[in-house]
Amino acid sequence: MIKKKFFPSRLATQTFAFLLFGFVLIQAAGLFIFNTYFTLSAGRASIAEVSAEVVRFTTLVKVVGIQDLPTIIRTLPKRGLKVSIASSPLENAQLLFATEPELLRTMVRDNPDQLSLSMPLADSRWLNISIYRAEHPWLFSGFIASIVVLTIAILMLCLWAVQRLAMPVEQLGVAAKRFGKDMNAPPMPTDGPIEVRELGEAFNEMQARLKRLITDRTQMLAAISHDLRTPITRLKLRAENIKDKVQYKKTVEDLNVMDQMIGSILAFARDYDQEEPMEKFDLNALVETLIAELIDLGYDVKSHLSIERLPFFGRLLPLKRAISNLIENSIKYGKNTEVSLSVTDAQVVIKIADEGPGIPENEKEKVFSPFYRVDPARSPDIVGTGLGLSVARDIIRSHGGEIVLKNKKPCGLVALVTLPLESE
Ligand SMILES: Nc1ncnc2c1ncn2[C@@H]1O[C@H](COP(=O)(O)OP(=O)(O)O)[C@@H](O)[C@H]1O
Numbered sequence: 348m349i350k351k352k353f354f355p356s357r358l359a360t361q362t363f364a365f366l367l368f369g370f371v372l373i374q375a376a377g378l379f380i381f382n383t384y385f386t387l388s389a390g391r392a393s394i395a396e397v398s399a400e401v402v403r404f405t406t407l408v409k410v411v412g413i414q415d416l417p418t419i420i421r422t423l424p425k426r427g428l429k430v431s432i433a434s435s436p437l438e439n440a441q442l443l444f445a446t447e448p449e450l451l452r453t454m455v456r457d458n459p460d461q462l463s464l465s466m467p468l469a470d471s472r473w474l475n476i477s478i479y480r481a482e483h484p485w486l487f488s489g490f491i492a493s494i495v496v497l498t499i500a501i502l503m504l505c506l507w508a509v510q511r512l513a514m515p516v517e518q519l520g521v522a523a524k525r526f527g528k529d530m531n532a533p534p535m536p537t538d539g540p541i542e543v544r545e546l547g548e549a550f551n552e553m554q555a556r557l558k559r560l561i562t563d564r565t566q567m568l569a570a571i572s573h574d575l576r577t578p579i580t581r582l583k584l585r586a587e588n589i590k591d592k593v594q595y596k597k598t599v600e601d602l603n604v605m606d607q608m609i610g611s612i613l614a615f616a617r618d619y620d621q622e623e624p625m626e627k628f629d630l631n632a633l634v635e636t637l638i639a640e641l642i643d644l645g646y647d648v649k650s651h652l653s654i655e656r657l658p659f660f661g662r663l664l665p666l667k668r669a670i671s672n673l674i675e676n677s678i679k680y681g682k683n684t685e686v687s688l689s690v691t692d693a694q695v696v697i698k699i700a701d702e703g704p705g706i707p708e709n710e711k712e713k714v715f716s717p718f719y720r721v722d723p724a725r726s727p728d729i730v731g732t733g734l735g736l737s738v739a740r741d742i743i744r745s746h747g748g749e750i751v752l753k754n755k756k757p758c759g760l761v762a763l764v765t766l767p768l769e770s771e
């Protein structure tokens with residue numbers, strides 16, 4: 348856990364961190380090598396060198412004419428000294444009136460790192476010599492500045508490259524997520540390096556194929572169900588000829604159940620229709636109307652919908668069917684239905700609770716399979732096809748949400764629907 352906190356989790360940040368680490372390491376190694384060898388070979392002037400130069404420049408004054416002196420001083424190489432001609436001596440300088448080499452050498456030896464010397468010239472100006480034996484001869488501001496500029500330039504380049512490489516992966520993630528919710532999501536952009544382009548194209552192809560597959564299967568299911576309706580109607584007519592009253596009644600009942608099943612399969616195919624557009628609507632109002640409609644039909648449903656307006660982006664009709672499937676179940680199988688709606692952490696939670704028999708623990712997952720019903724003998728009068736929960740889960744999941752069923756103490760079932768709220 349702690350490790351996670353310090354280690355970047357995004358691909359771009361991770362790559363950038365690696366590059367940064369590598370770059371800093373290389374720079375540090377470079378500087379170390381540079382410092383060691385540059386200082387040894389070309390850096391710090393020795394005391395003997397410096398004193399020899401002091402002697403050379405002071406002697407120069409005696410042999411060169413005053414008018415040529417500045418040019419010659421400028422052109423001569425200097426190691427560990429600064430030499431200039433000025434109208435006044437240096438501050439805190441030792442004034443030189445005698446220039447015996449031995450004396451000069453002693454002066455330098457006594458104070459080898461910080462020594463300023465000023466010597467009067469014939470035209471009342473001064474020859475100023477200051478000794479500086481830099482500890483890190485390479486550590487001058489130009490060098491530092493160029494390293495800083497270079498570092499910033501390389502880091503910017505890395506940042507750009509890393510972002511460019513990581514962006515398609517992020518886009519793929521977004522596209523996959525969107526496709527999970529909306530089969531009509533636009534294809535992902537296919538530009539960038541060849542590998543990325545191929546990945547994008549493969550993803551788009553997969554999306555198109557999946558969409559075709561699901562649409563074909565759903566249409567087939569709807570077509571078969573639809574065609575079954577005609578023979579069932581014919582059978583109902585033929586059943587009129589059955590003389591035995593009991594047999595007649597049972598046959599018609601069976602045919603009605605078949606008809607109902609076909610009705611729900613058709614409804615399922617309709618809900619599954621991913622062409623249903625995503626739209627913005629008030630989820631709170633949707634649940635409110637659903638409950639009002641059921642109350643109008645004479646059912647007893649309590650509700651706690653505290654939130655005023657809850658803008659939601661999704662498929663209106665399928666969502667309505669999913670929630671009404673759950674509420675209808677709790678009315679059919681239980682009593683004292685209570686519906687509540689709340690918002691937490693960018694999630695809507697819809698809770699549908701009843702005081703019915705609940706569902707045995709080992710069947711709580713099975714009831715989500717199509718056509719699965721908990722032992723129909725338990726409630727023989729309640730007609731159903733076993734499609735309601737599987738349809739509801741499909742719809743909720745296609746919105747990025749989830750349904751869970753929980754048994755309640757002392758009795759009853761709670762269906763918890765969570766739906767992510769998106770900022771889109
Ligand atoms: N609120 C509930 N209380 C008890 N049992 C339930 C409840 N909701 C669903 N069930 C059980 O789960 C089964 C599957 O439900 P569903 O998929 O809606 O199909 P159907 O309602 O058509 O039977 C139901 O047959 C029922 O046994």
Ligand SMILES: [Mg+2]
Pocket residue numbers: 672675676731734735736
């Ligand atoms: Mg049902």
